[in-house]
Amino acid sequence: MGFMSFFLGEKKQTASVAKERLQLILAHERSGRNAGTPDYLPQLKAELIAVISKYVKVDPSAVLVEREQQDNLEVLAVKIELPDAR
Amino acid sequence: MGFMSFFLGEKKQTASVAKERLQLILAHERSGRNAGTPDYLPQLKAELIAVISKYVKVDPSAVLVEREQQDNLEVLAVKIELPDAR
Numbered sequence: 386m387g388f389m390s391f392f393l394g395e396k397k398q399t400a401s402v403a404k405e406r407l408q409l410i411l412a413h414e415r416s417g418r419n420a421g422t423p424d425y426l427p428q429l430k431a432e433l434i435a436v437i438s439k440y441v442k443v444d445p446s447a448v449l450v451e452r453e454q455q456d457n458l459e460v461l462a463v464k465i466e467l468p469d470a471r
Numbered sequence: 472m473g474f475m476s477f478f479l480g481e482k483k484q485t486a487s488v489a490k491e492r493l494q495l496i497l498a499h500e501r502s503g504r505n506a507g508t509p510d511y512l513p514q515l516k517a518e519l520i521a522v523i524s525k526y527v528k529v530d531p532s533a534v535l536v537e538r539e540q541q542d543n544l545e546v547l548a549v550k551i552e553l554p555d556a557r
Contacts, residue, residue: 388537388539388546389546393542396544404500407497407499411493411495412493412494413491416490425526432525436519453473453474458479460475
């Protein structure tokens, strides 16, 4: 299943009100050799949100961050509900 | 299905060689009111890759970009294969 069908499925569940949303997903798959490298995802996430804020008005209270880790895979999901353009 | 199970499923398909990978997915769901706002995703994508390059060495030839659009949903996927840490 590709990304589009994944997000379309998600969209149907949250389709209550037609809001503008931006989702940023970071998936980091480590190989054994780099297992010891420092975890830069949290810092990277903060910088990526800062870049996004240059393009759209981001209300910090409308930013939802989810983080999951399993085996050598770490997934960071940032969901941003955007204000209606006036 | 959550993001983790989605990426774990993807991982199984590409599990040939244990490489370090970073995937950045941007999903932009427009509401009707903002349909006319300019498309900033391509420019945003370039800046996000630039930020990622501050954290990990990104070989431009190892960056795969996929873009899909359906209804008011646009998904941009950036797959980066990272060099082994020496």
